[in-house]
Amino acid sequence: MTGKTPEKEAEELIRVDHPWYVEYRKTAGEYASVYLTHLREKGKRLAARCPNCQKLHSPPGCVCATCHTRIPPYPEGWIELSGKARLVYWDKQITPMMNIMGEETLSPNLLCTVVLDEGLAMLGMLDVLADSPEEAKVQNGLRLELALKPWSERIGSPVEDILYWKVLWDEPVVETKLDAVAEMSW
């Protein structure tokens, strides 16, 4: 009726953009504070074992989700994770996507699922670039070691401090499967 296309009419509808800036300041709490401080200072991740069902939790929380038992604060029942793992599966990102910081990124590295020596599953990134000559050598069971930023650059954040899983090419490959129901670490 107006002589305009539906697309043109839709463009002319009033839209008010309303950007916000909100600063959120999250409390880590006693358990996560110990975990994050240890990561920053020692370059190692911690886990806590439930005194009842023996399940390992990393990062540790104050209660076991499975059996609701109170997990004692550090150091009772806490262990330092070795930082060693085996590669289970890997893939590469093709389309840029939003990361946890709200930025649209395309990871140049291969993405991976690993099993820690302590039995927990974890997601991450390999130190192998997608489409590089090394990509063809990547296989299930590769030995991996967690690589972090040097101490002077660490801030106590898994997102910022952990670089990738470094492939230990010289170590033997051991075929590794992941249980259908595996405890996750993050």
Added chain:
Amino acid sequence: MGRGRRVAIVGVGRTAHRSKRPDVNWAEMFWEAASEAVNDANLTFKDIDNVVSGNMELFEGLHRNDMWLSDYIGGYLTSGFRASSGGTTGATVGVTAMELVASGLSDICLGIAGEKQSEGDSRLGLTYYAGPMRAMNAAPGGAISMAARAAGAYMQRTGCREEHAAMVRLRADRNACQNPKAHLKLGLSSIDDVLASKYLVTPLRFLDMCPTSEGACALIVASEEKARKITNKPVWVVDWEVVHTQRFTFGFSGETHGLAAEAIFKKNGITNPRQELSVVEIYDPSTYMQLYLIESMHLCEEGEAWKLEEKGAWDRDSECPINPSGGVIATNAIGGTALARMCEVALELRGDCGGYQIAGKPHLGLSTGLGHVGWTVFCLMSNALD
């Protein structure tokens, strides 16, 4: 009550409330309240067959909070709901838990709500609500300015003076000082202390407004059959009334409280609420708001609440104690505050309030919840079935 099975509150848990809780993260704080409720009911988390949780999402930047919370409140491999309804969030959580049990979908349900106010920007979260057109009309000063204009209108309408609001604050503080879980325990000695506090938006002074608190509270509701086995002090849920409408602006009108009160009193044969109710916990973010909500709820005639305040009509040892816990003016972890009103009434009816227990043998109590745009949730409770 024609809502299905009988429901009873069998456990209550509350964290202590403070401005900041740097010792616990959000989920750990909720765990404290959940644990206390479970222990209060002499249950274990495995006895809970449903969990309902709630918070004001924009305040902390935490939505879908159940994804974090479930591990900490017995939600792992258990049915659950999440509720967010503004200032009435806590009451919606409580009523949802009650409805689950009344309907037969749950036998023992945990309802839990709270807030960590220091972790985000509550003012921004309060400003942007109920659609962008309403948000664009929000006045500078946000909720406080709206409450201030409502206070001014009340003073103009009824002749109430600042001194009467100060009396409300003094009463709240005296009650809060006896409540170990309350946030502000100021030890005010007279209304002069209140009148000496600076203005925020006239006529509201600093001490006329509630604090921003961090804390959580929980209650466990059960079917009659389960409740009789769990506790010898069940608090029976007599009825509830929810009035959620978008028409009203926060603070300007107590009309939704009036609608809820008329409905719940009529349904339950209450003709003289001030005489028949043993205790009332009103959601009162400001002193003036308590006064006009008392009137809206028909606890007295319009324009009379401040006059009765002069006579101590709402004191802990009066015929109709209002907010013996200290109320929202003393403690306000927004997402949990309306649930806290239910918890406090339940504790009064059980006789478990210690230093702030009301006198006599309370038997019938009412809690209210209030949110932006006048959302209202009432809950009527009794420690006797008849």
